[in-house]
Amino acid sequence: MREIQAQQITDVVEKLCIEANQYLPKDVQGAIRRCRECEDWEIAQGVLDKIITNFEIAEQESVPICQDTGMACVFLEIGQDVHIVGGDLTEAVDEGVRRGYDKGYLRKSVVKDPVRRGNTGDNTPAMLYTEIVPGEQIKVTVGPKGFGSENMSAIRMFKPSAGIEGIKDFILETVETAGPNPCPPMVVGVGIGGTFDKCALLAKKALMRSTDERNPDPYYADLEAEMLEKINKLGIGPQGFGGKTTALALNIETLPTHIAGMPCAVNINCHVTRHKTEVI
């Protein structure tokens, strides 16, 4: 049994909130640069050039890449041989978010009630997901999620008879409906299977995966490639001004599901797809 202080979790969350918002992951940077090289539509080239300049400025000057510094989605993979001491875990995470968003000059974008609104003033609470895994470490991932793209996401409970074609049509329909709103070029996270709630979480987790990494199952790796190609034939282009580069990547995550169902969730992210991980 290894003891980990709640304070350590606070410190790591604080640091990851700031870094994730200032430094675009290298895989996303690489995907944007590759798309710029392949883009042959003039207005799209201009937009991609500005997007590249933007993440370079953010990195050099340590400022947020985007003003929507998001809701702090925090994923903790907690080793089952870890004992967290010296405080409440949820409070430790929220304190990390509170400090990170203050010290990092990040925007506080959370309201305390979904209907009655009212900013909480410190970007808490975090959207916290915990998973118990073997081992005696804690893997902390912070993925700030902007809502321009979150608002364009969708979930559908398919009948199994809809088959793979139903899922393909749903992914394309969701991206086409999103159009210019989620700041394309987007990253598309797809969850298939599980229950209603788990399916949505799978889609979110798909966005935390590197854009360079394909699904280990060749069937889904092929589906990822096929759907990315189809999305990039829609013509939406960077910012919706027209062009080839509508999506940078499409990641699929799956789970077993019930004999009567085939849930599919599509979580859309923008070109500022942020996530940073550290192991305690």
Add this chain to the structure above:
Amino acid sequence: MEKHIQLPLTEEVAKSLHAGDSVYLTGTIYTSRDAGHKRMCEALARGEELPFDPTDATIYYVGPTPAKPGQVIGSAGPTTSGRMDAYAPTMMSVGARGMIGKGARLPEVVDAMKKYHGVYFGAIGGAGALLAKCIKKCELIAYEDLGAEALRKLYVEDMPLVVIIDSEGKNLYDDGKAAYLASQK
């Protein structure tokens, strides 16, 4: 086509702009998002004046990050304009003409743009660090309690924008996509 525009956005200038034009905007603009628009429209409904003169004004849909020491403003890219669709026709009816944001607009907004000669500009969504560079002055003028959503008066120099919907209702989101797809045939 590339155009350098000096604000305020008069009817004459608005009419000279066309969907797809690259525009560099210089002058005074005002920031507002959902909560600010709601308050402004409520103020107008009560017969009160707005915190700024709306005549020929341009409104930037943005909620910036807090400025670091030495910065004029934090990162300041556009937010999704569709959330302001409920308020934009009212704002245009009292004289506001330019809107800066990103994303699709409802037909009601386009109709109001045609009636009042409005222009909808797109700034690059997600390029908040880059766009902050062309903001030279920032002054908080109202609704301070709204934090990032408070009303600010900005002075911008050569702010890089694209005309998405022009005063005749032509729309780059439709035409740009169609032109690209036609080029691929």
